[in-house]
Amino acid sequence: MTRISPSFADITTMRVGGSIARFVEPRSRVGMIEAVEDADSAHLPLCVIGGGSNLLASDTPFEGVVVRDARRNIDVLDQAAPREGNDLTVHVNATAGTNWDDFVDFCVRMGLQGVEGLSGIPGTVGASVVQNIGAYGQEVGAEVEAVEVWDRLEKKTMTLPAADMGFGYRTSALKKSMYDAPGRPAESFFPTPRFVVLSVTFALKHSAGGRVDFAQLAGALGVDVGAQMETSVIRAAVLSVRARKGMLEDPGRYDTLWMKGTKQSVEAKADAEGSGDGDASTMVSDSSVPDYDRWSCGSFFINPVLSADQAAVLPQEAPRFAIAEAQGGSSVKTSAAWLIDHAGFHKGYPRERNAQAKATLSTKHTLALTNRGAATAADVIALADEVRVGVKRAFGIELVPEPVILH
Ligand SMILES: Cc1cc2nc3c(=O)[nH]c(=O)nc-3n(C[C@H](O)[C@H](O)[C@H](O)COP(=O)(O)OP(=O)(O)OC[C@H]3O[C@@H](n4cnc5c(N)ncnc54)[C@H](O)[C@@H]3O)c2cc1C
Missing domain, CATH: 3.30.43.10 (Uridine Diphospho-n-acetylenolpyruvylglucosamine Reductase, domain 2)
Known part of the structure; x- marks a missing residue:
């Protein structure tokens, strides 16, 4: 072919x-x-x-x-080294092209703790450190030891320790190299950062147990926030909560010519099904039926981080989460989903007035913009602009898109 x-x-x-x-x-x-x-x-x-x-x-x-990057290798670096004292740290290196959830699956099976809350996030290990992926109380940056990169400016390879990665809420030094200001692409190094990730080394803990750090997840598991659970149980709960919100990929994409082979556990699952062996995986649906709520970039807007003055003029009932700034002081994060919903854009918008709309908000999650099967990029951008302008008009807050938008 x-x-x-x-x-x-x-x-x-x-x-x-x-x-x-x-x-x-x-x-x-x-x-x-x-x-x-x-x-x-x-x-x-x-x-x-x-x-x-x-x-x-x-x-x-x-x-x-x-x-x-077609390389999809995971290596446990400390495999042969004796453990020192009570240090349970295990270093694992994965090449940039490794599917992120294949990596999480591997770690949980190996009894390594640290990334189980990030189960089911689509994408690759390489990109995970670009926007410092996060969910359910975990962020990838907290588990990174070092990132091996190709510097496109200096034309050399480098190993960036985690301290030099500038990790923050959905950002990193790599992501910042693409923008002059939030949402404003730089002339150079866009849509790909100055530093191209070749591989990532993680420092994980040898432990079959993890901490449930997020209220929604604790609710799904029927435990209190802070409870200790097996990482495999946490992973299964995260996958099921994500599935309910349409926040897993459409598994059907891995049957297509250009995606086949890029996610190992899809093939493993097909083999397991062939042999009658079941498994918890991200592929929790019938791939023959497209679930258009999954045809998205996940959350389309970043939760706005506001100064104390901006937060003060938000309606009383708007969510507010205090976050500590790296340079000291604190600011307030609010919920982009809440702002969008309260600006009048509800789940499925604008389907209630236009059943033929090709791009809509997800019917399960206000923050995801979705392609209902025949949308163009222009349809998605038009919807994003409508939402952005509506939120600005209602609350005076400028939403910043999370995905990289290639004009
Ligand atoms: C259904 C769904 C749910 C999601 N849920 C979450 C979530 O819970 N939390 C979260 O944080 N994100 C979430 N996302 C967003 C997305 O999964 C992450 O941002 C992910 O890390 C993107 O990985 P990717 O490989 O697909 O990146 P791509 O979309 O391929 O690329 C994104 C950017 O990274 C750059 N990039 C890719 N590879 C490299 C590399 N090797 N070196 C340097 N730059 C590179 C690209 O050039 C581009 O700028 C979700 C997305 C979807 C579709």
Whole structure:
């Protein structure tokens, strides 16, 4: 079968976006570096893509190079080393192209604690550190030891310790290298950061138990926040809560030509089903029926972080979470979903007045913008703009998109 190039619609979870002039899938570390450097030295637009789950590509053709790391290796670095004293730390390295949930699944099976709350987040290990993925009380940055990168400016590889990664709420030094200001792309290094991730080394704990740190998850498990549970139980609960909110990927995408083979546990599950062996996995639905609530980028807007003055003028009942600033002091995070809902955009919007709408809010989650099967990027952008303007008018707050938007 001839594989020429996919379109962005073929390789993103939103399933929109135009054709790609050149698509490269390197199978080695040096191949990754060469692919990036070839594009940069030819001054071609470059997009390093992982699972395409945080990317909204434009409908117009992309006249550049899209690089997808085909390496999917996980290595336990301390396997042979004796444990020192009571230190239960285990270092695990994963290549950038490794599917994120394959990595979580591996860690939980190995009895390693630290990432179980991040079960079911789509995408790759490489991109996980770009926006410092987080959910249910965990953030990936807290478990990262170091990130091996290719620096596109200095043209050399580097190992960035976690302290140099600038991790914050849905951000990192890598993400910041793409923007002049929140939501405003920089001239250089957009839509891919200055530092291309080659692999990530995690420092996890050897423990089959983890802490339930999030009220919604504790509720689903019937325990108090702070309770200790088996990591495998936490993982299963996270997957089921995410499934109810439409916050898992549509498994059908891994049956397609351009996504097949990029997520190992899909094949493992198919094999297990063939042998009658069941399993808890992210693939919790009938893949023959598209669930359009899953055709999204997940949360489309970041929860706004407000100064004390901005927070003071929010309605009394708006959610407020105090967050500590790295440079001292504190600010207040509110809920983008609450703002959107209370600005009049409810689940499924605008389906109640336009049943044919091609892009709508998810019917399960206000914060996800979804493609109902035939949307274009322009449809999704138009909906995002409508919501952004509506929230600004109602509350004076400017929502910032979470996905990388390729115009
Ligand atoms: C249903 C759904 C639920 C989601 N839930 C969550 C959630 O709970 N929490 C959360 O934080 N996110 C969530 N997301 C967002 C998304 O899964 C994460 O942002 C994820 O890390 C994106 O990974 P990716 O490989 O798909 O990145 P892509 O979309 O492929 O790329 C995103 C950005 O990362 C860059 N990038 C990709 N690979 C590399 C690399 N190797 N080196 C440097 N840059 C790279 C790209 O150039 C681009 O700028 C969700 C998305 C969906 C669709």
